Amino acid sequence: MSLATILLVDDDHALAELLAMRLLANGYHTLCAHRGTQALKILRQEVIDIVITDLKMAHMDGFELFENIKKHHIGLPVIMMTAHGSIPDAVDAIQQGFLSFLSKPIDSQALLSTIENALEHTQTRSVITDQHRYFGITYQSSAMQQVVKHIQALAPSNVNILIQGESGTGKEVTAKAIHQASEHANGPFVAINCAAVPAHLLESELFGHKKGAFTGAISDKTGLLQSADGGTILLDEIGDMPLDLQVKVLRVLQERTVRPLGSHIEHKINVRFLSASHKDLQQAVANKEFREDLYYRLNVVSITLPALRQRPEDIILLAEQFVETLSAHEKHLSPQAMTHLINYHWPGNIRQLHNVCEHAVVLSSNKLITEDIMTNALPLQSEHHFQGLNDAKKQFEQEYIQKVLSLCAGNVAEAAKLAQRNRSDFYKLMKKHDIN
Numbered sequence: 374m375s376l377a378t379i380l381l382v383d384d385d386h387a388l389a390e391l392l393a394m395r396l397l398a399n400g401y402h403t404l405c406a407h408r409g410t411q412a413l414k415i416l417r418q419e420v421i422d423i424v425i426t427d428l429k430m431a432h433m434d435g436f437e438l439f440e441n442i443k444k445h446h447i448g449l450p451v452i453m454m455t456a457h458g459s460i461p462d463a464v465d466a467i468q469q470g471f472l473s474f475l476s477k478p479i480d481s482q483a484l485l486s487t488i489e490n491a492l493e494h495t496q497t498r499s500v501i502t503d504q505h506r507y508f509g510i511t512y513q514s515s516a517m518q519q520v521v522k523h524i525q526a527l528a529p530s531n532v533n534i535l536i537q538g539e540s541g542t543g544k545e546v547t548a549k550a551i552h553q554a555s556e557h558a559n560g561p562f563v564a565i566n567c568a569a570v571p572a573h574l575l576e577s578e579l580f581g582h583k584k585g586a587f588t589g590a591i592s593d594k595t596g597l598l599q600s601a602d603g604g605t606i607l608l609d610e611i612g613d614m615p616l617d618l619q620v621k622v623l624r625v626l627q628e629r630t631v632r633p634l635g636s637h638i639e640h641k642i643n644v645r646f647l648s649a650s651h652k653d654l655q656q657a658v659a660n661k662e663f664r665e666d667l668y669y670r671l672n673v674v675s676i677t678l679p680a681l682r683q684r685p686e687d688i689i690l691l692a693e694q695f696v697e698t699l700s701a702h703e704k705h706l707s708p709q710a711m712t713h714l715i716n717y718h719w720p721g722n723i724r725q726l727h728n729v730c731e732h733a734v735v736l737s738s739n740k741l742i743t744e745d746i747m748t749n750a751l752p753l754q755s756e757h758h759f760q761g762l763n764d765a766k767k768q769f770e771q772e773y774i775q776k777v778l779s780l781c782a783g784n785v786a787e788a789a790k791l792a793q794r795n796r797s798d799f800y801k802l803m804k805k806h807d808i809n
């Protein structure tokens with residue numbers, strides 16, 4: 374079991390050392406600081422679970438230290454030590470958000486039970502975080518809460534779902550979650566990236582072939598559609614599927630049968646169809662690059678994943694999860710490193726966040742991933758693209774509508790009223806931004 378680390382802050386050196394010895398005897402790792410500034414320096418360099426601070430100290434008192442901690446180490450439990458009988462200070466401390474207080478002289482039993490309570494408090498925080506996981510989807514933003522509600526509602530039915538979103542927003546993760554929450558969960562989950570397979574091989578990958586069906590077909594091969602029987606198939610980057618193959622896939626969707634290349638036998642399949650695209654498929658239909666009939670078949674309902682920059686609340690949650698996993702629970706992000714992550718615009722979305730965290734874990738030789746390490750791991754600021762006014766307006770409108778809908782728990786009539794638009798106008802805006 375890893376020991377909790379406690380930071381003791383008191384300008385009375387003898388008292389701090391006495392307390393440190395008592396805590397060490399009870400299995401806690403303790404660090405001592407004799408000034409507020411020294412405490413803040415330690416907090417920047419070490420992973421601390423609890424701070425216990427004296428109130429009256431020269432230069433920076435306990436309240437001022439606490440104000441700093443609240444700003445840069447959100448949620449860290451801080452316990453105040455007050456002089457015996459100083460009730461007003463203790464009341465003040467609790468009102469300002471200190472977790473609890475200890476009266477001097479410090480009673481050993483009270484000290485230990487206060488620390489145990491504080492540790493429970495920290496664990497409760499991570500339990501809350503655990504509730505924001507749904508089959509591999511980690512989230513906390515209201516935009517993703519809506520998406521997950523949508524997935525939960527749609528997964529049990531057998532409808533075809535089109536998952537849209539920028540590259541790296543989690544379309545495949547979402548498809549897997551739908552599969553796992555569906556009645557096909559015990560069957561296979563098969564994904565094919567239509568953009569990654571050369572066009573001339575895609576048909577045989579999907580449908581399979583008989584030996585000799587074409588030059589190079591040296592043996593029979595089962596296609597992915599048949600391999601997915603009893604489960605789910607994800608046709609990823611469906612927008613890149615050649616038009617002639619689109620006709621054949623449409624037929625599979627209608628007939629629910631597959632005929633391998635060079636074969637006369639039709640095989641019945643029971644497969645849930647999911648598709649994904651980072652392209653605007655409606656636009657592709659308008660440009661005659663994608664068949665309209667197939668579009669409507671695949672898009673019985675659609676799920677649009679918000680870009681990471683539209684859900685900054687998820688950045689830290691995801692980053693902490695990635696750092697924990699990549700460092701086998703060894704490393705943590707400093708608050709300053711987190712600020713850099715929040716301020717970045719994430720054109721590559723969650724995949725890019727994962728790569729940056731991986732880079733930072735490799736670069737850092739300490740337990741704490743500092744601001745400097747993060748600045749090195751992040752792409753240069755000069756790579757930021759500056760959004761044009763039209764894109765910025767579009768993004769604002771989309772975020773605004775999502776926010777209003779989320780405030781009204783998805784009730785469109787109420788959302789329209791709040792946005793001071795009539796209902797049909799509001800529906801048009803939702804359609805324009807592909808919001809369900």
Ligand SMILES: Nc1ncnc2c1ncn2[C@@H]1O[C@H](COP(=O)(O)OP(=O)(O)OP(=O)(O)O)[C@@H](O)[C@H]1O
Binds near residue numbers: 543544
């Ligand atoms: N909500 C999430 N929680 C945890 N990890 C996620 C989440 N969304 C995406 N990821 C991770 O981010 C990476 C990219 O996700 P995924 O491949 O699903 O994105 P995508 O939208 O399908 O990307 P592309 O369009 O490039 O195919 C993966 O490593 C995935 O595990």
